[in-house]
Amino acid sequence: MAQIVLDQLAAKFTGGEILESGTSHGDEWARIRRDAWLAVGEFLRDDAATKMEMFIDLTCVDRLGMHGGNPDAPRFDVVLHLYSVVHKHRVRLYCGVTEDDASVDTLCGLWPGANWFEREAYDLYGVRFKGHPDLRRILMYPEFVGHPLRKDYPKEKRQPLVRRNAATRE
Amino acid sequence: MSAAEWMLSKIDDATNWARKFSLFQYPFVTACCGMEFMSVAAPKYDIARFGAEFPRFSPRQADLLIIVGTITERQGPALRRIYDQMCEPKWVVAFGVCASTGGFYQNYSTMPGADQVVPVDVYIPGCPPRPEQVLDGLILLQERIQRGEGHSQITIASEKAAKKAEKLGQTYEGPLVSIRPIGEHPKLEENKVEK
Amino acid sequence: MDDHDTTLAPAPRKVVLGFQDVEDLTAPDLPTEPVPLNMGPSHPAMHGTVRMVLEVEGERISSADIQIGYLHRCFEKESESATWTQVFPYTDRLNYISPMLNNVGYAMAVEKLLDITKEIPERAQYIRVIVGEVSRITDHLTCLGASAMELGAFTVFLYALKAREWLFELLEEVCGARLTSTYLRIGGVAYDLPPDFDAKLRGILERTQIVLSDISKLLDRNRIFRDRMDGIGIITREDAISYGITGPVGRSTGLAYDVRKDHPYLVYDRFDFDVPIGSTGDNFDRYAVRVEEIHQSIRILDQALKQIPPGPFMHGDPRIALPPKSEVYNSIEGMIAHFKNIMDGIHVPSGEVYSFTEAGNGELGFYIVSDGTGRPWKCRVRPPCFPATAVLTKVLPGLFIADVVPTFGMINMIGGECDR
Numbered sequence: 001m002a003q004i005v006l007d008q009l010a011a012k013f014t015g016g017e018i019l020e021s022g023t024s025h026g027d028e029w030a031r032i033r034r035d036a037w038l039a040v041g042e043f044l045r046d047d048a049a050t051k052m053e054m055f056i057d058l059t060c061v062d063r064l065g066m067h068g069g070n071p072d073a074p075r076f077d078v079v080l081h082l083y084s085v086v087h088k089h090r091v092r093l094y095c096g097v098t099e100d101d102a103s104v105d106t107l108c109g110l111w112p113g114a115n116w117f118e119r120e121a122y123d124l125y126g127v128r129f130k131g132h133p134d135l136r137r138i139l140m141y142p143e144f145v146g147h148p149l150r151k152d153y154p155k156e157k158r159q160p161l162v163r164r165n166a167a168t169r170e
Numbered sequence: 171m172s173a174a175e176w177m178l179s180k181i182d183d184a185t186n187w188a189r190k191f192s193l194f195q196y197p198f199v200t201a202c203c204g205m206e207f208m209s210v211a212a213p214k215y216d217i218a219r220f221g222a223e224f225p226r227f228s229p230r231q232a233d234l235l236i237i238v239g240t241i242t243e244r245q246g247p248a249l250r251r252i253y254d255q256m257c258e259p260k261w262v263v264a265f266g267v268c269a270s271t272g273g274f275y276q277n278y279s280t281m282p283g284a285d286q287v288v289p290v291d292v293y294i295p296g297c298p299p300r301p302e303q304v305l306d307g308l309i310l311l312q313e314r315i316q317r318g319e320g321h322s323q324i325t326i327a328s329e330k331a332a333k334k335a336e337k338l339g340q341t342y343e344g345p346l347v348s349i350r351p352i353g354e355h356p357k358l359e360e361n362k363v364e365k
Numbered sequence: 366m367d368d369h370d371t372t373l374a375p376a377p378r379k380v381v382l383g384f385q386d387v388e389d390l391t392a393p394d395l396p397t398e399p400v401p402l403n404m405g406p407s408h409p410a411m412h413g414t415v416r417m418v419l420e421v422e423g424e425r426i427s428s429a430d431i432q433i434g435y436l437h438r439c440f441e442k443e444s445e446s447a448t449w450t451q452v453f454p455y456t457d458r459l460n461y462i463s464p465m466l467n468n469v470g471y472a473m474a475v476e477k478l479l480d481i482t483k484e485i486p487e488r489a490q491y492i493r494v495i496v497g498e499v500s501r502i503t504d505h506l507t508c509l510g511a512s513a514m515e516l517g518a519f520t521v522f523l524y525a526l527k528a529r530e531w532l533f534e535l536l537e538e539v540c541g542a543r544l545t546s547t548y549l550r551i552g553g554v555a556y557d558l559p560p561d562f563d564a565k566l567r568g569i570l571e572r573t574q575i576v577l578s579d580i581s582k583l584l585d586r587n588r589i590f591r592d593r594m595d596g597i598g599i600i601t602r603e604d605a606i607s608y609g610i611t612g613p614v615g616r617s618t619g620l621a622y623d624v625r626k627d628h629p630y631l632v633y634d635r636f637d638f639d640v641p642i643g644s645t646g647d648n649f650d651r652y653a654v655r656v657e658e659i660h661q662s663i664r665i666l667d668q669a670l671k672q673i674p675p676g677p678f679m680h681g682d683p684r685i686a687l688p689p690k691s692e693v694y695n696s697i698e699g700m701i702a703h704f705k706n707i708m709d710g711i712h713v714p715s716g717e718v719y720s721f722t723e724a725g726n727g728e729l730g731f732y733i734v735s736d737g738t739g740r741p742w743k744c745r746v747r748p749p750c751f752p753a754t755a756v757l758t759k760v761l762p763g764l765f766i767a768d769v770v771p772t773f774g775m776i777n778m779i780g781g782e783c784d785r
Contacts, residue, residue: 025477025718055609057719057730057747067736068715079732081719081747085606085622092719113608116755124441139434139784140279141244148278148442155277155442162246164287198407200414200436201781202461205507205544209533212526227409245414245435248406274454277439298544 002028002089005050012043029092037078037095038105044082044091045110052082052091055111058118060097060125064151074098076127080107103128124149182318189233189259190312191221196232196256198249201239203266206298215301220308229255234311237284240268240275246287253288259322263311264290265304267297289321397422404769406435412511413780415754415773421766429761431754436780444744448710449475449551452744457545459746460782463504463725465496465536467782468549471744473630474720474731475551478713484680489553490631491673496539496548497631498662498669499566502573503532504725504777505613505655512652512774513584516593521580528576531569538562550687551711552680563670570663577659584652594648598760598772601646608752612727613658614776617643617650624723636668651775685711710739719747726750726777748782 006021006028017036022029032040044052061077063069074096083090095104106129107114118129119138126147129135137144143161146153197207210217217223226232229252241249253262264284267273270293272282284290291314294307314320318327328344335342405416416432440459444452456471457464472493476482510525533543538559540548548555584590600610605618615622623640625633641657643650679686683702692699715737721730727749734743753776761769 024716025480027717027719029717054606055752056728057609057732057745059732059745059747061717061734061743066742067738069736081730081732083609085620088627090719092717111607111609112604112759113610113752113755116751137434138432139437141434148439153278155439155446157278158243158281159278160243160246160281160286162250162287164250164289199412201438202458202544204412205462208507208511208526209530209543212530213523214527214530225409239414240436240438242435242437244437245406248435252407275438275443277442279437279439300543 002091004087005044005052005089005091006030008047008049009040009044012047013040027092028090029094031094031096034095034097034104038107038110040093041080041082041107041110049087050084050089050091051086052084053111054083054085055107055113055117056081056083056090058107058114058121060121060127060149062125062149062151076102076125078104078121078127097127102126103130105130106132108132123147126150183316186316186318186323190315193220193222193234193261193312194224194226194232195222195234195236196227196229196252197225197236197238198252199238200241200245201266201268203239203268203298206296206301206304207236207238207265210301210304215305217305217308220305220312222308229253230257232256233260235260235262235288236265237262237269237288237290238265240266240273241281241284241287242279243281244279246281249284250287258326259320261292261311261315261320261322262288262290263307264293265307266299267295269293270295273297291320399427402766406432412515412774413778413783415778415780415783417761417769417773419761419766419769424765424767426761426764426766426769429758431757433754433778433780434784437784438781440746440785441744444741446740448707448739449713449741450706450710452741453547453549454545456746457547458781459748459785460504460725460729460750460779461544462507462779463500464544464546465493465500465548466504466722466724467729468546469493469497469631470720470722470724470729471731472549472551473722474718474733475711475713477720478716478718478733478735479551479685479711481552481680481682481685486553486677486680487632487674488557488676489678489680491669492554492558492678493549494631494633494636495558495566495666495669495673496536496546496554498666499532499536501662501725502659503529505659506532508725508774508777509580509652509655512771513580513590515770515774516590518584518587518590521583524576524579528569528573531572535562535565535569538565550679552682552686553678555679557678566666566670570666574660574663577656581656591649593768593771594652594775596645597648597764597768598775599645599647600756600760604756604759605646608756610727610749610753610756612723612725612749612753613654614651614753615727616641617654618646619644622728624721624728628721630722632669632672633665635672636665638665638668648771648775712737712739713741721747724749726753726779726782746782746785748785750776750778750783754778754783 009018009030017033019031019033044050058080061079064075076097078095078097080093097104106118118132121127122135123137123139124147144159264270269284272280292307292311294304296303332342399420399422402419402421406414414435418430419426420428440455443455453468456467459467506525506529510522514522537543540546600618602619605615605620611622621642626640638661641654643654687706688699688702693703713735715735717734719730719732721728729749730747732745736742
């Protein structure tokens with residue numbers, strides 16, 4: 001249903017920026033090389049046939065230790081969902097990011113809505129967004145150490161800010 | 171017991187009676203239990219019948235802190251600060267299972283119960299508790315207030331007893347009133363400091 | 366809005382105080398010093414727990430920093446250690462004023478990954494639509510009631526809660542819980558509707574319409590309400606698109622996008638209903654869109670109750686659905702199927718999917734990654750009120766402090782959904 005998006009992308013970006021693409025369970029997706037992230041986003045937003053002006057979601061997937069996963073693939077995948085109100089189609093874009101250099105360009109210049117979503121991806125996964133105007137934690141408190149949604153962060157490891165002395169009534 | 175002490179204990183009873191039927195609540199609402207709190211305040215399960223009607227929107231004017239919903243670690247300092255701003259005597263009710271013990275959330279962000287930062291008098295379990303359960307918890311709290319066994323009431327009483335013991339040159343052993351199970355009425359003579 | 370008459374045109378904004386206009390009082394030659402003002406995280410007029418660090422000059426806000434995260438209960442991390450069915454209680458607590466709609470969204474996402482969307486029994490689909498629309502009505506009633514209370518209209522709050530109470534009791538008869546229902550399962554619903562559900566729901570809907578007309582009579586032409594809501598907190602259509610704001614807030618700006626109409630799911634394409642679209646994007650438009658959506662939900666419910674067929678309410682495959690208790694206790698296959706379903710979880714084939722439905726606040730998306738086992742690898746919620754709260758950093762500057770209350774109320778930020 002959104003095959004036109006993948007066709008437009010394949011037609012415009014012929015230098016290997018689109019690493020893979022396909023359709024699964026009715027969703028069209030494409031994997032983008034990291035240095036082309038901003039260019040692909042801008043093209044999808046502005047091209048008349050795709051017109052993906054609505055920013056839906058940006059998140060990360062941590063594939064550390066995933067069953068059937070490729071051990072050579074980068075650890076994190078930044079996942080972007082876009083939608084077009086005009087054409088009513090949507091696409092999912094992946095960008096593989098390694099653990100050592102976990103950063104990708106920011107999309108705040110293209111869609112202002114990306115601001116908080118990128119802050120959340122930074123907060124919970126530790127992926128930095130180059131050029132973000134205000135990259136700080138959004139869901140966790142500033143004193144928190146670590147990135148909790150990574151697979152190697154234990155679920156129950158708390159970092160309390162305040163505790164009372166339970167022996168007294170205070 | 172001398173006549174003066176009898177008089178004072180009756181005045182205490184009267185004061186506690188007045189306090190329990192005129193609770194000024196500060197609802198510290200965070201999550202889903204807030205919806206059931208709204209239902210309790212609504213006409214069907216009217217909380218106004220119990221005297222605890224109008225929420226005081228400042229902790230300085232409130233004496234009952236109702237902690238409604240999950241407390242996260244981030245919220246801890248704010249909750250503690252609000253508790254500290256209230257004047258004594260003050261009572262705390264943990265409304266819902268998340269405020270009592272953390273609920274079914276066991277993770278890096280949820281505090282396992284609000285009693286990690288404030289002393290709680292009554293825990294109301296439920297996810298969310300039915301309004302009838304909340305009213306039951308409120309009645310338990312009122313009984314406790316009448317007996318003078320809320321945490322802050324015990325603190326006040328024990329501070330007074332400690333000062334009195336100091337004036338008389340004696341050592342003070344512990345709180346004057348101990349927490350008894352529901353249904354038993356404490357006999358003050360048992361815990362009195364020896365003259 | 367077409368069916369309202371023109372006497373509901375927005376009231377004029379300028380207020381004359383004495384012989385001076387308000388605009389003069391904030392003239393740039395008056396000395397003002399910026400003062401940081403902290404609203405929250407526990408504030409009586411904020412439903413939900415959020416902290417706003419405002420910088421004010423006099424009464425006007427010059428900048429707003431909205432800090433969320435005070436209700437971060439780690440939905441994603443918890444769902445990674447739960448089986449696919451055990452995630453349902455966590456989804457209830459996302460948008461906790463319309464819990465069934467979250468259940469529907471999650472169930473449909475897992476079913477999309479299992480490729481059984483077409484195999485859900487028809488009765489189950491109708492039941493999902495019915496309880497979903499009932500939840501949508503409770504969502505809007507709570508939002509309207511709480512926001513009106515914050516503006517001083519306490520009676521409206523009591524009326525809205527009265528109507529909500531009837532719906533809660535009905536939901537309690539269906540699934541056992543008033544608020545956090547956990548009613549849906551992957552492949553259908555957990556229990557069938559009770560026998561007298563039809564008559565009860567129809568009675569409640571009639572009374573709800575009376576309550577709504579009472580609320581409209583109290584608020585629609587109320588001078589105080591209109592002055593506080595008209596022209597305040599305007600979100601433009603371009604902002605709504607670029608931030609990704611959908612739902613009643615997005616539609617109030619003029620953006621004609623409703624998932625039920627544009628990408629129909631379940632049996633929504635069989636119903637005849639309208640989607641209200643606002644024009645100015647101010648607070649009053651958001652209020653009016655929500656009231657009209659309740660009317661449209663009642664319309665959908667009426668049609669659904671007429672069309673609902675008898676039949677099974679759960680998928681038949683024992684690898685997905687729990688077998689009926691008679692089989693579990695009387696046959697080895699039933700018992701083993703039950704055991705494996707509970708202990709291992711449903712074995713969802715590995716893959717990734719993004720599924721979206723129309724929740725109370727807009728497009729609720731579930732992006733699910735499965736690695737082939739009985740537990741999710743990742744279960745991401747795309748919250749509809751997250752971008753709506755983000756746009757407030759742009760909308761609040763320029764407003765008075767007192768305008769924060771209706772604006773924030775009408776955005777309907779639900780902490781459980783925004784912070785997950």
